[in-house]
Amino acid sequence: MESSLLSIQALVTKIKLETFSPKNDLYSFVSPSAYDTAWLAMVQDPKERGRPLFKGCLDWVMSNQKEEGYWGVSSADGLPTIDTLPATLACLVALKTWNASDEGVEKGLAFVHANTKILVDVNYQHLPRWFVIVFPGMVELARATGLDLFMQDELKGVISSIFKERQRIFETFVTDLTLFKIMNYREKPVDKFQYPPIFSYLEALPSTYEIDEQATVSHLSENGSIFNSPSATACAYMATGNQKCMDYLESLAQRCPYGVPSMYPMDGGLIKLSMVDHIQKLGLAEHFQEDIDEILEQFRNRKKQLSEPRGTDDALAKIYKDSLAFRLLRMHGYNITPWSFCWFLNHEDILDHLEQNCEHFRSLIYNVYRATDVIFAGEYELEEARMFSRKLLEKTMKSSMAYDNFVTCPSFRGVIEQELSLPWIARLDHLDHRMWIEENRVSPLWTGKASFYRLTCLQDENIMQLAMENFKFRQLIYRNELEELKRWSKVTGLCDMGFGREKTTYCYFAVAASSCLPRDSLVRMIVAKSAILITVADDFFDMKGALDELQELTEAVQRWDGKGLRGPSKVIFAALVDFVTEIATEFLHQQGSDITRYLQDIWRETFSSWLLETTWSNTGYIPSADEYLRVGMTSIATHTIVLPSSCFLSPRLPDDKLKTNHYETITKLLMAMARLLNDIQSYQKEQEEGKMNLVLLHLKANPDGDIEDSIGYVKNILDEKRKELLQHVLMDELSDLPKPCKHLHLSCLKVFQMFFDSSNRFDSNTELLQDIKKAIYDPPEYRILKPIRPQRCSRGVTTQKGSTVHAHFNRTFTSYGSKSPKIFATVDDGRKLLIPPRFNFCYI
Template sequence: MDLSSEQSSIQSLVNKMKVEMFSSNCDTHSFISPSAYDTAWLAMIPDPHQPSQPMFKNCLDWVLHNQKDEGSWGDCDAHGMPTIECLPATLACIVALKKWNVGTVCVEKGLGFIEANTEKLLEAMDNHVPRPRWYAIVFPGMVELARTVGVRLIFLPGSSGVVSELFNKRQQILEKEKDADTYQNLPLLSYLEALAASYEIDENDIIKHLSSDGSLFQSPSATASAFMATGNKHCLAYLLSLVERCDGGVPATYPMDGELIKLCLVNQVFRLGLAEHFIEETEKVLAKVYRNYMNQESWAKPSNLVAAQQALFKDSLAFRLLRMHGYALPSDSFCWFLQHEDIRDQIENNQEYFSCAMINVYRATDLMFSGEYDLQEARSFSKKLLEKTVSVGTRDQTHFISSNLRGVIEHELRLPWFARLDHLEHRMWIEEQDSNVLWMGKASSHRLSCHLADELVRLAVQSYEFRQSVYKNELEELKRWSKDWGLSDMGFGREKTTYCYFAIASSCSLPYDSDIRMMVAKSAILITVADDFFDMEGSLIQLKDLTDAVQRWDSKGLSGHSKIIFDALDNLVREIATKYLQQQGRDIINNLQDIWYETFASWFTESTWGKTGRIPSMKEYLETGMTSIATHTIVLPASCFLNPSLPISKLRSQQYESITKLLMLIARLLNDVQSYQKEKDEGKINSVLLYLKENPEADIEDSIAFVREILDEKKKEFLQHVLMDEFSDLPKPCKHLHLSCLKVFQMFFNSTNGYDSNTQMLQDINKAFYIPLEVGNSNPPKPLPLQTGAKKEYLKINSYFNRPSMHYMRRSFATRQISWPASRDGGLGKMFMPPKLRFCFT
């Protein structure tokens, strides 16, 4: 790959995206994909003055011109594949076209899509997962509506059972919720357009529930139905305003918070790994959002379920993005829901609807500081709800999430934020099929517009592949360096050249240039080799000689492994000092040598304890262990390159900055929790084992819990130093390097000692450097010969079900009788509305 031309291509696309996404004249509503379902409902409204014509012809034109190639209408996932939401959307669009007797070809293509894809799409809702409430209301409603305009629907055999079950589920929902005094879910009136003909609705009840803007729960489809039922002038005003604003395709919710849409864009940029390209633009958005939040006098309680969901989604997203960028937004900006029991009850009873909001709440609490008890409560609440959401089944069997969303939730719950490496997180989101989903709507997810989502993914793919190319080249160079200096063939200990480079490359974005990545990786390799030499190979005499040599910085008298380690160290220190002298005109070689000597001295102290059997106090152990973990040896020299105006002597003033000392302590304790058994077997000591010795009544679980409690508190304190300016005057890049280092240690020592394993990291390493991205739209596969065989199999099945003996099938269930005429070209037959329905069956 020509890296310079690839960089140029990336920059060209970045410039284009900046204009499309962040220019002042952009309409934020255009960033959200129009809802084919809601647009179709507006297209159905007849003109009061000319009932044979549609009132909103531009909506009908949108339906005519926005059918997908395969025949569907509605949103696709981030990889361009249809979702279950396409089925009711396609039926609604077919109905709109049939109503005005236009688009015959589009109707036929749409019916072909329904016939060919219903079974496949409904397989996502297998028998082990409850049917989604909204789908059980909307899909049967659209099936019935299609019948009323003479549409012949053909369902393949595999989908008939699920379709029947959805009708059953709808009946249960209608019977259960019709006379409910309080709404535990989105009110049935918000699905007015899809309710069964047997469900009697009072016109006054509709008008009573209209919002001040004339809408029915901010739903264009429900409001369109309300207007056709009542002729209410406020509904009409809402619809006219909507169409004027959107000019064709309308969103699933209107109005939408423009600030929320911009926050979603910023979030998308960050999680796809594109933050480095839009620094100035995203900062402007966040600064404006922060000003608006701080100008609010209070955090108002939302007036209804729809408002509560959007407010909680927005407020928790804003909190996380703003806090991550150093803005001191108070926690009650999104924890307000904890103080309102009715809203908490609504959330608990609407897990499906609030799932995206709860993910945002849980993510926001990743950035918790010491003493923020409301954030701890919000974390416990959201975690409990998310765990319940992904469990199989619920008490009333009405909650459902897609398998993709389930995977996202499980990832959030399984892997702590501190243990995630940015490069791999970016890959996960690029490959995630639902990465274009923003938040849940009434009958579909709000998604980024197809064009914008495609462009962002295309840019993310190019950027990721570019990084992979850079990283592969640097790793090969690092392997040569390690081999040339004899570090990869020491004959003892751990050979971790690839692990060390993987850690720095995957935890930091590209703005950390090649020199810094290589400096950090080389330092980590040397630390690993030297630490192993002190732990398992060298005698006390050899270790003292090496430590003394590092103190005077002279290899005289050294031989064998000691000489190899010192020579490689000397080469690295001189390389770093020379580059810094050339760039900044200052000599830092003595400072570098002093830092390395402190580290070697701490290793020698620990080796002396181990070989002589001396047991230090906890205080003495931690003072030495914080140095021997060697995080400062890595981050301080690199920080000088990240901010050249910062002298290394300042970094070491008063025995290191608080943020550096916190990093040293946390890294040591993370290592101790996962390494205590190995060190016990080797006759060594660490904080977990020391606690046991100092507290004879405790067991190993008590000791681990004690250390984890310290870790939890120190990580909160550390995060506050990283994110808030008043706690540290280190420049942001240096603080973020400290954070990256901590995340590496958390990743390696999260649940096991992954650093000591020779296999545990291999899959992640391959994903980071070698395995191509798996994105549906980036390189569409060529048709495979198997498709021909699949087509033949389909024709064989179709022929079977067209046999004369299959022409008329009858099946009764519950209070309904389903009739299935055999052939598609036969007469429509008698049309039954609830409680009797007729299905056409191939």
């Protein structure tokens, strides 16, 4: 364990220097685009003909060809994606232009010929619009440069079909024929919402289009670019010699002298926020808290931003950044208004643009949706933003274009599916961190005209190694603590009562997965032991004990004297006394004061509430809704869990906050919400047992309604209280409780939300087993793929759906990491084909 901790500390130190140092150039974190870099590499030096103007870009192209012959983005499993085809063709044109590398050209052409049909066939039903525009343009350019492409008959049909689809797009959307001198295209009604605009693909327009300098100038941004696109601007300069285009390209090459990004300029603030968001998603925030605070401090004085953005592109980038900043700032306790990002709701043109092109803006809409997780009471603009963004996310998942850009970012689809199906408040942080570790191979930042922009720091191997080691280090601690807890459960006799639910592992898993700091071992153990005691005692009151036996136990707790108890009552009371003594002794040792009486009073109150509910059930008494909720808030016993354990946080809970009947608002909210969550999922069981809960009480008071109406009524109460609790957790001015204590309240709520969000998972003996394995036992499946010795194979590829496409292949891939490669199928000559998870194809 000590060696693991030393390794973690060494990695943290290294990452602080390499990633968070103020000396670092933020553009060094932006992934270069092979496609755009190739276009700059094609530009000729106007002062010395026959030489490239941006030799650094040409050097980058020559140095970054993959061993398999391609350029561009690999998949989550390290394999070529569909956007490698236009990127590879553009790089081949750059090499051919300057006769730079015959070997590189040969390898690139071999890749294109061997893989075009596979990549197109596998994704044929979902070819992205950008690909249909860019790929034919690169084919035409490659042929015009003298590259020998697609002589095989089997490829001619594939290429022809893509060219026809491009013509259909231009016939549908090319409208301004005074700017587009394109032959044989019919004018169509203007679709002002099409994104990206056709002119942003200037470098890929049909060969029949003669680039007009006047039209180009009319599309230039203030910085001299065509829609901030290096490739389109390079093309515009080569066609027109426009000086503003040259100024833009020189500025870009000076800032990024080798590989250039897909978009320039980029927002440095957005890059910093994305780094913070990424570190938090991986569960590493505890190691970089000072760095995170320093970055967020730069955004703390954000005011309402209702000014008119400069154009649609500027507005969309602004929404992305503002929504990300809002979530991060609010989660860190900054007082920030929803209008800092909800301003776009007042712009019908922006709303329409997003709705018409939502497939291109999934990452933006996803950020907007996540920002609305932290909504407070009365923030109706956030309600509107949440409904709007959810509607668009659901639309993109159902759309026929649902795979546009998911082709190159398949894991992002799974991320969105989880976000829509399971709310943030019902997910445990530790499991979320695992998901982001496993999905990190593809980290989308922003959707561009031909793919996702990415940050290289988000895929840094040091950061990923730290995330892996940090997660496994926690797991080691959790396994040790769970074994200790099981021994305690055994020694006290609580796990062998012979009735009710044995939930030792469930209780520990819940607290460990919801609170991610390993140093809080004592807090986790107090929470888990409290939950185990509560579960056993509550089951004794509900299932086993006779009324007189329960009265004796409750009276013994009131006296704090177990004389005369027997059977389960004696076991429960003895475990309770030992537990309270253990906590009080530890607190006396740490803080020098005695909290025994406070702890006893909380448990006395809890046992009294259980006895009162059992008496109601046995006598048939039906309480009013207010009376029921007042008692039910206590009997759910969340305060019995969070308050004693908060005494050991730093800073700790003050002693006087343990006084019964003097609980803070945030504690009362947690108590009420836990009860309501339980009631929604347990009303059927309690109805059969002759018990009452709030759902049944509302149904009884409204006989003309049905059970769904009553459930909806309780859910509405729950929703409002959730917003109020979030506000008390995140805003300092509403409560003087220490911040760690408030966050423990939030963790407890997330546990109850997880247990009772859509079913009663706590009572299931199997539903949580997989999550427990992922949280405590199984290491994350983060695989590093490496190529092995080249070999050739005759033909064959198998998709996940089982269909077969025939083509030639160049390499064999295998995986190295926590799991052995999975054998999925056998190719024609009998050799094995490895199919990576979540990916549509593999080639050998």
